[in-house]
Amino acid sequence: MIQQELVSVGQYLAQRLEAIAVKHIFGVVGDYVLNLMDILLDSPIELITTCNELNAGYAADAYARLNRVGALCVTYNVGGLSLVNAVAGAYAELVPLVIISGAPSTSQREQKLLLHHAAGDYNLQLSIFEKITVAAVRITSPTQAARQIDLTIATCLRERRPVYIEIPSDIVTQPCPLTEELDLPQAPVFDRQALTEAVEEAVNLLEQSQRPIILAGVELHRYSMAQQLSLLLEQTGYPFATTLLGKSILSEMHPQFIGSYAGALSQDYVRQRVETADCILCLGAFMSDINLGGFTAQLPEIRLINANSDKVKIKHHFYYPVSLADFMAGLTAKLQPKKPQSLEIKPAKDSFSGTFEIEPKQKLTNARFYKRINHFIYELEGDSLVIAETGDALIATIDLVLYGSTEYIGQALYTSIGYSVPACLGAALAAPQRRPIVFVGDGAFQMTCQELSSIIKHQLNPIIFLINNEGYAIERAIHDGVYNDIQPWQYHLLPQVFSKRKLGEPNQVPSFKSDVWSCQVETEGELEQALEKAKMNQDSLLFIEVKLDRYDCSVGVQRLGKALKASK
């Protein structure tokens, strides 16, 4: 039972968000949502306004990846319809978001008035959100509001996907009677016998194998199963790799971690070790084109045990409905440890031991830049958070070995460019103890650049590497044309535009938290100076424009190109 004093519908919604640990809500103001925003301002939830709604969507998405759930508050049509792409991405990548939209009042709707922001049909926004959420409702009566809100939020948490709640402006402030029995998230019902059989068959296959491997995927993040994975690894001694979406599920310094796997995009050893394993235990992974290196991955079904959140597939048969957590617990209980020497484990952490010798006058290359960065992440004090933008940056970060409890965020299935800068805002607010390190290409940056100003406004301390190779590098690698060229900007001047404060001078130690630094680097020596500054100024934002050659792609893209050529 929750508190019984009479609250308004808006207050009830704010309480329910608070109850599921939403501490920040992202959005943009608009007249249909003003009274709801007033209620949010009076609640313990902090309202984070962004420059536009798409950016609010990306910010809330990244927030939810770290906080387990995120929320948005926008106005009718011009607000909500600007969110569609971000919400489709969250839907695709299992990100739970509660999207709240204002709407015309009940009487305006009933009179069918032709209102601003209207596009003819009052149901337009609701009907579009029905397609990109797992539940979409309009609150049409205060007496039903509590039940509708509870059911919708419960669906969000259970299905780990976005939901949509539309509130006509007159309903927001009306009293919200509470129902006796509130609906709570229902655990799905699983088939215990199917589970027993699945565990048995999987254990047999794994025990017979000589060189098994575990491939850890995105669902382990979304269903918070790092601990279960850790126990399974400890018990069996098996090596493991992650997909891109599964990256950073455990510390990549783990002695059994061999690297991130994405078919021909991966390093040679990782690819060879995964693909030649005589049994591949795939846990919570999406079999998508990018996770599988443009479908270059060779994971033959005959050697594959593929477990997802609610089913296990072995060879060509399914066990369903089976809980992934129960399946992993079953394996941990039954499997025997294997001896390390037979497993051929080359830990990823060994790949960057030793120091990195810089050549100060040398022009930076893509390969050398990311190698240096891997050491830099290790050198940084405290926890970090790597955010990789869609495109070459996403692929380049496959090779990074993430230190300690460093987290990783990349939109590796939906791959909408422009995600990373707004995502940095959301992630930094969700995990203030982690310093974000953002890798963003110039083409993607131009999409959503204004959200850098919100990052400055909230005095956050990310290190943003703007990789400038004058266009859409990844599209050039696929198929070149003038459409891949973009207007050259003087990116390093932008922080000055977004901040009233004077930027820090190169040789001056900033003395207060909100300092913003910005520079352009073109040689290894210049990069070194910038990294030094980043380490010395833990609380400052550093915006580092890294100038690379036009066609200088990541090693991963080069590997993929070579593999595709060889297969012809």
Add this chain to the structure above:
Amino acid sequence: MIQQELVSVGQYLAQRLEAIAVKHIFGVVGDYVLNLMDILLDSPIELITTCNELNAGYAADAYARLNRVGALCVTYNVGGLSLVNAVAGAYAELVPLVIISGAPSTSQREQKLLLHHAAGDYNLQLSIFEKITVAAVRITSPTQAARQIDLTIATCLRERRPVYIEIPSDIVTQPCPLTEELDLPQAPVFDRQALTEAVEEAVNLLEQSQRPIILAGVELHRYSMAQQLSLLLEQTGYPFATTLLGKSILSEMHPQFIGSYAGALSQDYVRQRVETADCILCLGAFMSDINLGGFTAQLPEIRLINANSDKVKIKHHFYYPVSLADFMAGLTAKLQPKKPQSLEIKPAKDSFSGTFEIEPKQKLTNARFYKRINHFIYELEGDSLVIAETGDALIATIDLVLYGSTEYIGQALYTSIGYSVPACLGAALAAPQRRPIVFVGDGAFQMTCQELSSIIKHQLNPIIFLINNEGYAIERAIHDGVYNDIQPWQYHLLPQVFSKRKLGEPNQVPSFKSDVWSCQVETEGELEQALEKAKMNQDSLLFIEVKLDRYDCSVGVQRLGKALKASK
């Protein structure tokens, strides 16, 4: 019959766009649309790439308002779903757009592969566009392509609203057999008898009236009926006003033009003259809240003849289907001229005769700024194009009297903020002989600021007034709260970021076309210097940040506030 040589589906589509006078197509590259973009590059149509898809949508919308039709080319989901808000706006405001999206190949769709940019359902984007267009198709076979393309484009032109064509990547380059009989836009069938009766009743009412008035709306723009309006005015001598969406349908120096009307937002004389008319002939207007000054307009049905594109409503009965053009022609043929003295016409052009006395040291106010600007538009050589951003700028421009053939663009029904800067790009390309004059608030500017870089890239010559009052001024006027405040930017530095060229120095005459000027003005004297510069440098872009007080709203908003208070 069009040419019979064998072309590919993509080439056929490009030819059809060319045939309906599309000279520029807006979009952003993506891998599902690369081969179509190659075909567009080889066609006479110019591909204009923008920083993001929403901005491409706004640019194409403004382009279509001047060019009668516009076109977009984007990639699957991440591209198309970012367009939704712009397309809903075009749908609401009768703007014909042909939206072309790339898509996964037929075999990828049939195998149901989990691809990047996918959100689960291959039909997602198509099913969303069905809701915001008048026709949405996926080309599934080259043999049907020509017919599908023709029907879809014909629907766009007939209904004056967006349409959507999705082309799987494998279909683009396949040969496109032409059908014998190609479908052409069908003229709708009207009821001649209903027309005769409608004209008769309207003529009777108008002849009996002493002080009639014509209120001209948006459909006269969209159906290109300026000439018909002009003939009707000439024949009758009646005064006329326009709604905001109908603004600039004829030169506002016309001796019968009394001003723009929007209920309590309008000037006192305009409001009084329209609302006290004994017969109001409303032609092609939307009865929407903003057109009607937040429904403060008093246009009693007993005195109203309300003609739209396909119907005429008099008092409480309809004539349908009746063509607006035929109805206007019928009135012009039958009505007698009325004597000017009985009509009480105070031409709008008289309101700003004489010179404007500046007070150089005086801090700029909203009211004085727009008064000065009205003279400035008159002083400019050549044709102009006023683009008013949603918000206070839109309302402030109600009072502008537009000189000569100056055009006016404002998204006055759908009112999505952020429209004007991308719209400036599209409009300038559609009408290169017109110099755009943009009024954009700081809140709206932050939404889509990056498109300023495309305006610079294409060496366009707008004058952009960035009205900086540190937040969402119009929302403050409705309901104030901290959510209306935004991060202060140093806006005038942005052109420097977007341009590799050095900005013009204040006292230096730019010597080549692509020069970009930028300044901040706070007093009337500073504004005067900036305007002088704008007049002297016809081919340069001028970006003028106008600093106003936080709560300094347009006179129109003040009038509305007063009227709402008085009515309580």
